Amino acid sequence: MFRNYFKIAWRNLLKNKFYATISIIGLTIGFTVGVLILIWIQDELSYDNFIEDSGQIYRVNINGKMGDNTFYAGYTPPPAGAALVDNFPEVESYTRIYRPNAGVIESKTAEGQHLFNETDIYAVDPNFLELLTYPLAKGDPKTCLQSANSIVITPQIAKKYFGNTDPMGQILYYGKDKQPLKVTGLLKDLTNLPATVKFDMLMPVQNFGDVTYFNWSWVWLNMATYVKLTSQTTEDPKTLTNLESKFPDMLKTQAASAFERIGQPYKQFLKNGNYWNIHLQPLTDIHLHSGEIVSAISDQGDIQNIYIFGLIAFSIIVLACVNFTNLATAQASRRSKEIGIRKVLGSPRSQLIKQFLTEAFLYTIISAVFAVLLVALILPLFNSLSGKTIPFHSIFSNGIWLILLGLTLLTAFLAGIYPAFYLTSFKPVNILKNSITSKKNGLLRNGLVVFQFVIAIVLVISTIIVFTQLRYTQQRDLGYDKENILVINNGEKLDAGVESFREEIAAIPQVEDATSSTGIFTKGSFGDFYVPQTTETDNMVAKDISLGSYLVDDHFISTLNLKIEQGREFDARFNDSLSVIINEAAAKQIGWENPIGQKIRYPGGNMEYYTVIGVVKDFNLESLHSSILPFALFSKSSQSYDTGVSFITLKYKTDNPKELIATIEKEWKNYQQDVPFEYSFLDDDLNAAYKTDLQQASLFGIFTALSIFVACLGLFGLVAFTAQQRTKEIGIRKILGARVTEIIKLLSMDFLRLVILAMLVASPIAWLAMNQWLQDFAYRINIPWWAFLVAGIAALGIALITVSFQAIKAAIANPVKSLRTE
Incomplete structure (x- = not known):
């Protein structure tokens, strides 16, 4: 019996090549996206599972x-x-x-x-x-x-x-x-x-x-x-909970001497409202549930990305199922006589349902095979975009192939269940009298079209906002110059020659200025806590402040073009070994209205007091995911701590940086033969901080384009079917004088109304989703109103092009041929 079902299904597929092709293409795209995201999710969820006793x-x-x-x-x-x-x-x-x-x-x-x-x-x-x-x-x-x-x-x-x-x-x-x-x-x-x-x-x-x-x-x-x-x-x-509850008491014992050694009694530290918990x-x-936990050695993702891309995969598969359902129900009148005759000849409804489900399964199995082949072709590109190295054979391991098989069967069932029950619900007498009503069927198709475009428009709006935020992160004033800035690594390998090397390259005509520092933006900083000095007239309680900091020379501020808001920068004419320049955020957190001349004590080192000689305008150390924190610049002459790292940063003015780099490399080899010359451009380092965001945005854009394509594919098939159903009507209207534009409007308006309705439904959904996504950025855009307008116009334009292609084809057809059509 099943062999017979497949024979009939295959014949119907060959008989309706146009609609079959649209359905298979849609399902193939859905499966391809589903498989790619599935293996990506599987890879994300499998982190560290290879380690024995990982639990x-x-x-x-x-x-x-x-x-x-x-x-x-x-x-x-x-x-x-x-x-x-x-x-x-x-x-x-x-x-x-x-x-x-x-x-x-x-x-x-x-x-x-x-x-x-x-x-x-x-x-x-x-x-x-x-x-x-x-x-x-x-x-x-x-x-x-x-x-x-x-x-x-x-x-x-x-x-x-x-x-x-x-x-x-x-x-x-x-x-x-x-x-x-x-x-x-x-x-x-x-x-x-x-x-x-x-x-x-x-x-x-x-x-x-x-x-x-x-x-x-x-x-x-x-x-x-x-x-x-x-x-x-x-x-x-x-x-486990009981074990963690014992840690604070252990710390009171274990950490007390260490805090005492740095001049910060642990009990007083806690009494001041601070805490130190493990x-x-x-x-x-670790990989997916680390949230705000900072680590420079761990590859930490975000579980939200699993939900987002899982939802995208599900949505595109649903779009493909909707296409299949829409086209199958649209062709109900074509197959109504077949169903009526089968029922008259004694075929039970259950048998007919099995037949239509078999057809759905045939479509999905063909699509699944094509999808696997397509995955094999585009997996290298997908890996490049996602930053992964997932091998193709992973599809056939870790149960992925079972999930793919289950997805194929589920898709066949979801795509075929309604058409199967709908097509077999007609009464034979009504079928043979041609008295089948399609009002309910039309409402369903319209609802599914709206559903498709809601998903597509939500993705379009989201993509626009994602790229707008990323452009904002690249264009926002970070508080310093990032263009034409060259960063030379391994300055510490020059030992005592670092200053001589800096002077040598600063003298190159194409170099405007050069500086040596223990840190540079995007490459981390030294963090510790400090105690602001208070006097009896300060009316403030001394409290610890955590400061990130660099040790810098007197060229750092001028090279990076940082803005001094109050006071002065480091100057070789002064002894600044016990001086400090803080940013606005530090002054604000301490509560200093006039910070110049104030002091902070560093509990490390020799308990020195550092006098504030300047306040620099706030600047971003890392990406805009992080807010601006209190920060300080200490003079390299202070030697208050040693990070063992040094960077030489220079600002250049040349249209040929390669030539400049070659000159600097030659100078480097004069100072250090045993250490390779390594450099980077500051703007590239900053862009690298958004690498993950850019990868996800690229994937988001591709999946959005595919969702629009699948939605338009279904719309294309429906318009073609509608035009075919109304062939005689179109012929009569043309004979009676209807213009081509009127015929196009006749066939287009109903579908364009559905797209407008989808836009109204999609807009609040997209706003809620993207408002949540933007919470991950400390500095974010306001959701632009024009994103919704652009998405709506784009959806209408794409839908209009899709509809118009078939509408024009029907409108310019010879009316004589139309009237002869049975």
Whole structure:
């Protein structure tokens, strides 16, 4: 029987090639988008699942408040892991990650010397690969990081430094001291591995003096700590909650001496309204559920993106189903006699329903096959746009193919269920008398057309607003110059020669000015807390303030064209070693109306007081996702702290920056032969901060275009069918003198009214959705009214073009042929 169903379904498909093609194209696009988004979602949801016992592993986060500033970070002080293991039997073990500054790695092989500056070197505890089970191709995870002179590398690094030679046992030389490191482990390729933390090299953390020096500190937050809990603890949520409730008491004991050492008694710190709390976050939640948790080593996404793109995939599949349903019900009158005769000959309704569901299944199975082939073709482009490296074979793994099969069956059912029941509901006597009414059918089709365009218009409005916000982020005044700014990395590798090098390049005719600093915009900053000095006449209570800061020279403000609002900038004619320039946000948070001459004390270092000599206009350090926070510029001569990092930034005036860069590189090699010359343009660095937003906007735009195409595809088929149904009417009207424009208006207006109705429904939906999306930006646009007007005009224009094509074709047809049409 089913074989017969398929034969009839195939014959009907061949008989109605035009409508079948429209349906299959729509379903193919729907499936293609669905599969692409499905494998993207699957990849997002699978982060860190490869790690053994991942359900027992947690990252230790810290949530703190200093003065009016709060933060939540995926970092901990160095002693946090050991303290948790020592104080709580629920914590089995811990491991830590420290990200040092970029370092030079060198190899010496028969082919010659290979020397590169590496940024993805992580320092870890010896048990790192035991607790976080990244796959090793060679080596023992229990021993490969035990020795201080060991290193574990990826296949890409092995190829880079040793070619096709087996890297195990080979020697790499690290840093300016050329510390020899023996390759004791080779990782498997991590490129396609869904991991929140990825790296090129692993070294024992004992090589880095910063970590051992600050092992006493509970305020030096530069390590990521992971703990493994007992299985009993993770099985019972109450036990986990009870464990976290004990942490504050532990901190009162453990952190007290560290806070006392920096002149900030912990009890007084808490009494002032501050807090310093640690929390546990499940390893598998880090990627999608980190929200405002800051981390420079973790690949942190957003669960909202899963919902957004999942909804888009669902919407486009529904659009394709709506097309199929619309076209199937539109052709009801064509197949009514077939149904009537079958019923008269004794076919039960259930048999007819099975027949039409079989036809829907045939359409969907053909579309699914085409979709898989299309996915294979466009997956590289999709990966490029989404920033992923998803392999094609992932479709046939992890249950994706079962989901695809289920999606195919579900789509067949959803697309075919109404036509099946509708077409089989006609009474034979009415069919054979041609007395079938189609009013209800027409209302359904109109409702589905409105539904299609509501989805399409919502996506169009959303796309316009997304790109408008991104353009705003790129054009907004950030408080400094970003054009024609060149940033040179690794200034710290020049040691004492950094100032001489800065002077050399500043003297190049194409260079307007050059500066040396410990930080530059988009590349992080040093953060710590400070205490404003108060006097008896200040009428204010001293409270801690958290400040991000750079150590800069006296050319920093002029090079970046920062605006001094009060006071002066650093000047070589003065001794500014105990001077500080703060931004407006810092002055406002402290409550200083006249900050010049006021002092702040730095609890670190030697408890020095720094006098405010200037207030700079607020500027954005990072992307506009983040608000402007209190910030300070200290003179490099203060040496109040050491980040071990230095950047040389210059402003140039030339139409040929390549020539300038070549000149600077030549000068660099005169100062440092063993460190590769690396640079970037500040505007490119800023654009990179919006890389994820731009990727998502591009995908959003593509999916929006596809949704419009699918909606118009269905509209095209409906207009073609309507024109065909009204062929004789059109012929008679033309004979009676109707003009072509009147015929076009006759066939178009009903559909354009539906698009207008869809626009009215879609506008408030889009406004609510995009208002929520914009909440992620600290600096955002007001939703523009013209976005709705543009979307509406675009939808009407596209619909009009779609309708007009068939309407014109029908209007210019020979009326004699129209009247002969049966």
